[in-house]
Amino acid sequence: MSLKNLKLLINDEPTDLPEWINFAFVLGDYLYSQGFKNNSCSNIVVTLPTEDYFALFVAVGITDKIFSKENQLNSIKEQILNLKLGSRIIYLDNNFKRKEVSVIGFEQNPVHSDELILLVQESNYRNGIPEKDWYNRIILLDEQFENIKRTRLIGANKEIGINSPLLNELYSSEQLSKVAFYPGEAFHIVGNENQLTTLINDQIFLINNRKGTIGDFLFINNLHNNSSYVNGKFLSSFTRNTPNNLTEGVPVLYSNISSYLKQKEHFKKNPGLIILSRTDHEHRIEEINLEIGNNLIQKGHSYITNQIIDYLHQKGQKIPNNIELLAWREKL
Structure with missing residues (x-):
C-alpha cells in the first residue's frame, strides 16, 4: 500500500490526507534518494503557515522509502557468512524469545543439501539456524559490517525488530523483517525534545481500522525508541556540546528556524531541510x-x-497553496 492510503484522524474522525502532508512525504522521498549525489548536498527551504509536524512527516517519507525497498536475500546471506568464530549475535527461538549466542561455524543442512545452517552456542547448548530463518531470526551485534550500522548494544528491555500493527497494514512482514536486519540512521532531526515526543505520540493515522502514530514509522536514537531497530537520530536544538557519531550524507531535518540557527555548523556535509514559519519573528526570517x-x-x-x-x-x-520552496545544491 501507499502512504496515501492513510487517513488522518481529526477529533477521532478519519479524513483524507491534506496535500501539505503528501507534499512532505514526497520531499522525504527526494531527500532520501537525491539529497546527497555526486559529492554534493541538496538544501531545501520551505516556508509554511506553521512548522508543527512538518519535519516529522518528511521523516515518514524517508522511512517509507526504506520500508518499501527490496533488500536482497543474497546481501543478507553475505553478511551472515562474514561472521567469524566467536561473534556474538541475538537469536530469536521458536517462541521469539531472545537469546544472545556465539557463532561456532557453518555446515550443510543434512535434510536440504542446497541450504546452509549457522551453528551457534549458548552456554552448553548448541543449535543450528537454517538459512531460511536467517533474515528474521538473527540480529547482528558486532560493529564490523559495511552494511550494518549498529552503534549500540541492545538492552534487555528493547523490543526486537519492528513491531507495529499500522506498518503491517502498509508493508509485508517479509519487507519489515528485511528492513529490521539493516538498522542505520537514514536521517537526523533537530528540534525540541519534548515537543517532538508529544507530536510523535499523537494518534493521528488510521488505515483498515488500525490507528497509529508518527512514531510507528520513526525509530529515532535518543528519542522515542524502545526497539532494536534504528532509522534516525535526534539532536536537541538546545545542546551546546559537539554531537558524536553524526552520519555524513544523510538528510538533516531542522524542525524550526531555531534548530537551524543553533546547530547548522554540525551538518556541513549533509543535505538539509530548513523550515521557516510565518509565525517566526521577522528579523529571524530576514537573517536566514x-x-x-x-x-x-x-x-x-x-x-x-x-x-x-x-x-x-x-x-x-504539486506545491500546495500557502507553501513556498527554494532549493540549491552545494558541492563539498
Missing part, C-alpha cells in the same frame, strides 16, 4: 534569507528549485 542569499552568490551554488518541482510532478504532487 540574508545568509542563504550570500551563500548562493559568494559560493556559486546552483539553484535546483525547478528540478524539485519536476520531481514532485513525477510523483503526482
Whole structure:
C-alpha cells in the first residue's frame, strides 16, 4: 500500500490526507534518494503557515522509502557468512524469545543439501539456524559490517525488530523483517525534545481500522525508541556540546528556524531541510534569507528549485497553496 492510503484522524474522525502532508512525504522521498549525489548536498527551504509536524512527516517519507525497498536475500546471506568464530549475535527461538549466542561455524543442512545452517552456542547448548530463518531470526551485534550500522548494544528491555500493527497494514512482514536486519540512521532531526515526543505520540493515522502514530514509522536514537531497530537520530536544538557519531550524507531535518540557527555548523556535509514559519519573528526570517542569499552568490551554488518541482510532478504532487520552496545544491 501507499502512504496515501492513510487517513488522518481529526477529533477521532478519519479524513483524507491534506496535500501539505503528501507534499512532505514526497520531499522525504527526494531527500532520501537525491539529497546527497555526486559529492554534493541538496538544501531545501520551505516556508509554511506553521512548522508543527512538518519535519516529522518528511521523516515518514524517508522511512517509507526504506520500508518499501527490496533488500536482497543474497546481501543478507553475505553478511551472515562474514561472521567469524566467536561473534556474538541475538537469536530469536521458536517462541521469539531472545537469546544472545556465539557463532561456532557453518555446515550443510543434512535434510536440504542446497541450504546452509549457522551453528551457534549458548552456554552448553548448541543449535543450528537454517538459512531460511536467517533474515528474521538473527540480529547482528558486532560493529564490523559495511552494511550494518549498529552503534549500540541492545538492552534487555528493547523490543526486537519492528513491531507495529499500522506498518503491517502498509508493508509485508517479509519487507519489515528485511528492513529490521539493516538498522542505520537514514536521517537526523533537530528540534525540541519534548515537543517532538508529544507530536510523535499523537494518534493521528488510521488505515483498515488500525490507528497509529508518527512514531510507528520513526525509530529515532535518543528519542522515542524502545526497539532494536534504528532509522534516525535526534539532536536537541538546545545542546551546546559537539554531537558524536553524526552520519555524513544523510538528510538533516531542522524542525524550526531555531534548530537551524543553533546547530547548522554540525551538518556541513549533509543535505538539509530548513523550515521557516510565518509565525517566526521577522528579523529571524530576514537573517536566514540574508545568509542563504550570500551563500548562493559568494559560493556559486546552483539553484535546483525547478528540478524539485519536476520531481514532485513525477510523483503526482504539486506545491500546495500557502507553501513556498527554494532549493540549491552545494558541492563539498
